[in-house]
Amino acid sequence: MFTGFNIKYPEYEVITPQTGYSFNVSTLDVQGEERLKGSFLTPIKINEHLNKCIFESITKKPAHIKTYDDFLKNITLKDRDALLYGLYHITYEEIRNYDITCSSCQKDYPVTVKASSTFDMKSYPDGDKILKKEEQVELPISKGVYATIKQPTLFDEAMSLKSLGVAVGSNNDLITETLIISKFQQNPEEGDSVIYSDRNDILHAYKTLPSMDKRAIFNKYADVFGKYGISLKMKSTCIHCGNEEEIDIDLVANFFRMVFSVWQHKSVS
Numbered sequence: 001m002f003t004g005f006n007i008k009y010p011e012y013e014v015i016t017p018q019t020g021y022s023f024n025v026s027t028l029d030v031q032g033e034e035r036l037k038g039s040f041l042t043p044i045k046i047n048e049h050l051n052k053c054i055f056e057s058i059t060k061k062p063a064h065i066k067t068y069d070d071f072l073k074n075i076t077l078k079d080r081d082a083l084l085y086g087l088y089h090i091t092y093e094e095i096r097n098y099d100i101t102c103s104s105c106q107k108d109y110p111v112t113v114k115a116s117s118t119f120d121m122k123s124y125p126d127g128d129k130i131l132k133k134e135e136q137v138e139l140p141i142s143k144g145v146y147a148t149i150k151q152p153t154l155f156d157e158a159m160s161l162k163s164l165g166v167a168v169g170s171n172n173d174l175i176t177e178t179l180i181i182s183k184f185q186q187n188p189e190e191g192d193s194v195i196y197s198d199r200n201d202i203l204h205a206y207k208t209l210p211s212m213d214k215r216a217i218f219n220k221y222a223d224v225f226g227k228y229g230i231s232l233k234m235k236s237t238c239i240h241c242g243n244e245e246e247i248d249i250d251l252v253a254n255f256f257r258m259v260f261s262v263w264q265h266k267s268v269s
């Protein structure tokens, strides 16, 4: 009976950029990859498997994060990017055959780059106070309407996907976009003003906003929360026309691509 190899696998320390917590992650194993591959069904499943996969790869975590539920409630979406980066780095090291579409000639070409050479991070100065912070935005076009924004956690994301995922079908991008809004309120100075804090109401209200109101919300979010996190940037030169540009690598998309390509590679050989 197999009782496990007596091996200590390498670990990678990740400091989450927004909450400032320290985690160690260990490499994704075959079982973890298999589970991710089986999750290409619905956004809810993908999301759940991705979070579980990260949680199970953690070998050291802060004392107050004990259960999977604690993890979801204490980790922001931008923190997850950092953990995913750690997991990616320790599991695959290289970002292989990442397809870039040249902004000059519009042709595609693949690049391979060491993940660590693309890494950059900006930390939130007040640590996990970010989990409770909210900020009000006065909408410039919809006069008298205020949006309250926050930094969503993995728990907020899971709850929104669960409550809205089935009902609205193809609106997954909108669900993700509206995660940063905790409520809308019209004329808050009046005592009986209506507050919309239900996810469905927020989604419907968001869809009716003029474009400039949407931009005001996202500018405020970027300023207060969004600029804190990791980014994966690389300079790349187009093999067709020689155009040089800076590329932002989408790690979540690439993570799934890697899980698949490693698997396809394995199944061929």
Ligand SMILES: [Zn+2]
Pocket: 102, 103, 104, 105, 106, 107, 238, 239, 240, 241, 242, 243
């Ligand atoms: Zn080009």
